[in-house]
Amino acid sequence: MIEENLDEIKHKIESSAIRSGRTLQDIMLICVTKYSDVDQIKTIVDLGQINLGENRIKDALEKVKQLKNDICWHMIGHLQTNKAKDAVSFSEWIHSVDSVKIANAIDKEAKKIGKVQKILIEVNVAKEASKHGFLVDDLARSFDEIVKLKNIEIKGFMTIAPVCSPEQTRPFFKELRQLKEKFSVEHLSMGMSQDYEVAIEEGATMVRVGSAIFR
Numbered sequence: 001m002i003e004e005n006l007d008e009i010k011h012k013i014e015s016s017a018i019r020s021g022r023t024l025q026d027i028m029l030i031c032v033t034k035y036s037d038v039d040q041i042k043t044i045v046d047l048g049q050i051n052l053g054e055n056r057i058k059d060a061l062e063k064v065k066q067l068k069n070d071i072c073w074h075m076i077g078h079l080q081t082n083k084a085k086d087a088v089s090f091s092e093w094i095h096s097v098d099s100v101k102i103a104n105a106i107d108k109e110a111k112k113i114g115k116v117q118k119i120l121i122e123v124n125v126a127k128e129a130s131k132h133g134f135l136v137d138d139l140a141r142s143f144d145e146i147v148k149l150k151n152i153e154i155k156g157f158m159t160i161a162p163v164c165s166p167e168q169t170r171p172f173f174k175e176l177r178q179l180k181e182k183f184s185v186e187h188l189s190m191g192m193s194q195d196y197e198v199a200i201e202e203g204a205t206m207v208r209v210g211s212a213i214f215r
């Protein structure tokens, strides 16, 4: 089933990419493995998917240990500062930088191991109380502080859209796209199983898809 799901998703990614003047290769599919066991993960890796996303450090460390090194790990969940060290140890990308404090902690840990950590800044575009991320109004000041950190490279913005119909998510993705242009960053991590097609139409360069693959 995983193989069929993946084929269907890749097909839909391609169609959405074409609708936004791009190709399949322009979109990074991050397979979110938080629901999956190691055998399922091996199946998708064997199918050529090397970008994997986890939202909890403890689960991620367990899986990193059991899988080969040729995987590109993405940390996509909220991080406590005392988990920065672990996150930096295995993550190629950290998508969930939602405070200046966590950015500082990541920078400090990256410096210790001589790494420049690729990060995305999480934006709470829809101003949901239940979500992490910077509010759009606070973004500029915090961006200026984070951009000064030497062992962090800001690669773009990430958002999680509210739970609603895909079409209703479109304005939030549009707004993140405008921020990308305003701040001249390269990547937009937006779109999950329910709404990745709309996100790509609105300019996503990375989509984080879990349940649609492993269902």
Ligand SMILES: *Cc1c(COP(=O)(O)O)cnc(C)c1O
Binding pocket: 032, 034, 055, 076, 077, 160, 192, 193, 194, 208, 209, 210, 211, 212
């Ligand atoms: C779980 C999760 C996803 C994937 O969600 P699905 O709806 O299962 O595709 C994407 N992004 C984040 C931050 C997540 O925690």
